[in-house]
Amino acid sequence: MSADNREQPEGRRPIGLYLGGGAFALVIGAVVAGSLSRPDPLSFVPTPVAPRPPVDHFVLDTVTVDARDGSGWVYFDFDKGSAVEGPLAGWDLAVNRYHIVVNGGTGYPGAGGAIATTAPWAAVTEAPAAGYETTEGALNDGPATPGLERWYTYGFFSHLLEPKDETYVIRTAEGRYAKLRILSYYCPQATPGCVTLVYGYQGDGTRRLTG
Template identity: 80%
Template sequence: MRDGSEERAGGGRPVVLYVAGAAFLFVIAVVVAGSFVRPDPLTFIPTPIAPQPPVDGFVVDTVTIDARDGSQWVHFDFDKRSAVDGPLAGWDLALNRYHVIVNGGTGYPGAGGAIAIGVPWEAVTEAPASGYATTERALEDGPATPGLERWYRYGFFSHLLEPKDETYVIRTAEGRYAKLRILSYYCPQATPGCMTLVYGYQADGSRRLTG
């Protein structure tokens, strides 16, 4: 025999069931509402193509590469600190929308490689001596550089690509080194395809990644 301590409502159903049902509906409403709220991503204006004279030491810079045209790869050269007009001009990174690869691997002329460090950008003071991944497959066959191809998190509700809090060390086509962070994937008006990079490039050939 049950006593009267258990509250009941609506034909003997415990009140707790109604509370749980209401909480569930509230969570569903929040999730649905969140799917219609798109946050504003960090955006940057593309940097004009303007190759710079070579430097002798360590240089830090930020560049926004316009890779919106999915029909072609855009090439970036750390030594020139700029995007360059085509692969014949020499390049270290190639970008196509959200894809980023290095100039190294079978079928590529450079000695490039990439490695994810898992250390804050400011704390990376020396490039690793080994462990670099090179690019797999040719440009026309959907290439990828392991460690670089998953630089982002995908927002299920926002449908935006958010850069991971990750530092990459790049071995350039000439065998020099740079440290790299990806800041954003968006041009103004939240248009995708503008990759903004902050990097520190060591031009003297050493593995030292600090000024």
């Protein structure tokens, strides 16, 4: 029998097998540790529904829309600075859990639209004249506004939705303009469905998005 065909001595194992097994165990350990060390997300208490009189100037504000109940949509009106009671009251954004759509598109009464941009908040000083994406699909049939639909990233280990570093320009239902950033998707105790928005709304009808 040639030397190449000799059996290995009993009890001898290839070192590569051990190295491969060790690496696999390390990977599994990292995945388990990551899933157990879920960070606490930024969270906010829902803002009470309190519509204000319409404004004719630039307004900066932060609002937390309570969209925890996925059985229906919650409506927000920039002009009133608040959630409003149902679509007949006039609205600019509709929120259902992590879905956000504008009041514009086929079948919608408003002129709403959205543009997503990676520009910093302070750099967005004027709303574009065109390029706005409108809502596709009815509210009761899984609608989506392309400019707003993927505002988040999903954490594989944390299982949390994290807002993207984007500024959104919104054309409202009445054809006015606002800019917004999404700060968080969580209520206290990491309960999902509280969508917190910081926004600047121009009530004078111009495209200027500064005070």
